[in-house]
Amino acid sequence: MSTAVEDAVDATGYSARHLSVLEGLEAVRKRPGMYIGSTDSRGLIHCLWEIVDNCVDEALAGYCTHVDVVLHKDGSVSVGDNGRGIPVDLEPKTKLPGVELVMTRLHAGGKFGGVSYTASGGLHGVGASVVNALSARLDVEVDRSGYTHHISFRRGLPGTFDGAGPGAPFTKESGVHKGKRIVKGKTGTRTRFWPDFQIFLKDATIALDLVLDRMRQTAFLVPGLEISLRDERPDEVFEETFRYDGGIAEFTTFLAQDPPLCDTLRIGGQGHFTETVPVLDDLGHLVPTDVARELDVDVAMRWGTGYDTKVRSFVNVIATPKHGTHVQGFDRALVKTVNEQLRAVKLLKNGDDNVTKDDILEGMTAIVTVRLPEPQFEGQTKEILGTSDANRIVFNVVCRELKAIFENPGRAQKLQHRAVLEKIVGAAKTRIAARTQRDNQRRKNALESSALPAKLVDCRTTDDRSELFIVEGDSALGTAKMARDSEFQALLPIRGKILNVQKSSVADMLKNTECAAIIQVVGAGSGRTFDVDSARYGKIILMADADVDGAHIRCLLLTLLHRYMRPMIESGRVYAAVPPLHRIQLTNPKRGMDKYIYCYSDAELRRKLVELERKGLRWKEPPQRYKGLGEMDADQLAETTMDPRHRTLRRIRIEDTEVANSMFDLLMGSEVPPRREFIIAGAAEIDESRIDT
Structure with missing residues (x-):
């Protein structure tokens, strides 16, 4: 068995001697980013917070009323408080002084047992020891039991410096040195550290504004705690003290x-x-x-x-x-x-x-x-x-x-x-309004970029001659297909009455199948983004039945065009087809006369019948009254409504924009009383004989 293992080691060249075990604070120096986030200015200021937080924990526990922070000219930082002071007596298990234990061992401190601190910030027990590990020199002075106690460290190792600053000769040794006698009852801790620039970037500095913000914030959060800051780095020393008794209510007002x-x-x-x-139990488990x-x-x-x-x-x-x-x-x-x-x-x-x-x-x-x-x-x-x-x-x-x-x-x-x-x-x-606008824009963009509706019967040409007939109903579409000139005439059927867009939202308009189809087919956008030069057809012709319902459908279509495609109307490219209302079938037409005569109004029908009677011509009684375009055959529809050589078109124009807007609001808007007054005022002009009762 051992031989097989030795062979494996020889074959790979990898053995237990290649494994490393990081002792004490070596792990912190090896991977500082795991503990302070980075080794630039952010990591350096994080070290300051670790020491300050320990002082604030004393304040939270009710033992500290004052914290002093000094940024020294030589790049070191000192933090002092008047709290209880870090213990200096020996810890029973390690036989080390408390302050040395706290500064040299990860996860050691007074915040784990729940007795010394009920609430604290530095709860991982690694803050002070991490700062120690990343400092070229760190000095701690503790006032306790009538004396000032001293201990120093170099890159995490305890000892003594023979002189000032991190470059002084250093002797490694453990233990705390008792210094001068002080007033009985005076307690506190003062920590000064010099960052180790073997670890930190050379340009890492502690920004004064960040320190001020943090000191002010802490003073707000701990009412009654006084925090003093002194910056000795510039030529003119800067000092400021913070204390707020109003707590976070005052902090809220400040922010x-x-x-x-x-x-x-x-x-x-x-x-x-x-x-x-x-x-840990009594056995250490x-x-x-x-x-x-x-x-x-x-x-x-x-x-x-x-x-x-x-x-x-x-x-x-x-x-x-x-x-x-x-x-x-x-x-x-x-x-x-x-x-x-x-x-x-x-x-x-x-x-x-x-x-x-x-x-x-x-x-x-x-x-x-x-x-x-x-x-x-x-x-x-x-x-x-x-x-x-x-x-x-x-x-x-x-x-x-x-x-x-x-x-x-x-x-x-x-x-x-x-x-x-x-x-x-x-x-x-x-x-909600903003979301609706975004949704409408997305729907509009999708509408304008999607394929043309399947029900569109398109034409072959794309020049200014092209015409789009918007046809009412599938029955009229069938006849119109045979009557049209497929070279330049396209057909788009609509089913019934489209949405009244004058009293509907943009979202509702875009959701409406018929309105969406018209916008897609015209292909020039809608509303403020409408580009008349991008329209796929030279003319839009509204072709509806010559009855009340047909007139209503034309009004609805014109409302859509006026509100969302107005440049088409303003450029004179929107028309209404004028289909015949009556057809007279002659029984004895003279040579060269058409068998069928079309009339486009009741008045024209009466005049034509009088004229035929005067000429001695007879006709089939009664003259045919067209109820819809679907009653015509293809030849009749082409001759009367679609053939440019014979048809009559009514161009839709806007002479006064304000009057047009008010008229659409009146007839198609959501306000009912003005429309009712308009109808009542015009009631006297109605020919009662034309009302089908």
């Missing part, structure tokens, strides 16, 4: 740029959950154990008159720029509660769609914070909260408290809440 639509709403509460975590957790929720929110949204989220004072489960719960609660309230005050009616999260967030500035022990983050950079129970607890708290705020307002708040709800409904209407 908001627009005038308020309502007062800042403050929502708070807590919830409990059980989490299974591995815990990790045992899965159910641990009871408490999660505190604190939210501040307000709506403004603007349209921008600012939602900031934090977990134990640590910003989560990519949010996480706590913001998911907040969003769900907003959508549920606001929709319920909108329906309660009748701003949303039955059948209306619910408003969406984006509608509600328009113009909102909100701070969502939660505090809990040992939150689960996605990655050491802590940009996303992963604790699943935060979603449920934040949802329940915000639903309950926001509902109470809406249902029990003061007099002034009632008007404010109404204004907020109306703004949300307005945002929803704007969104």
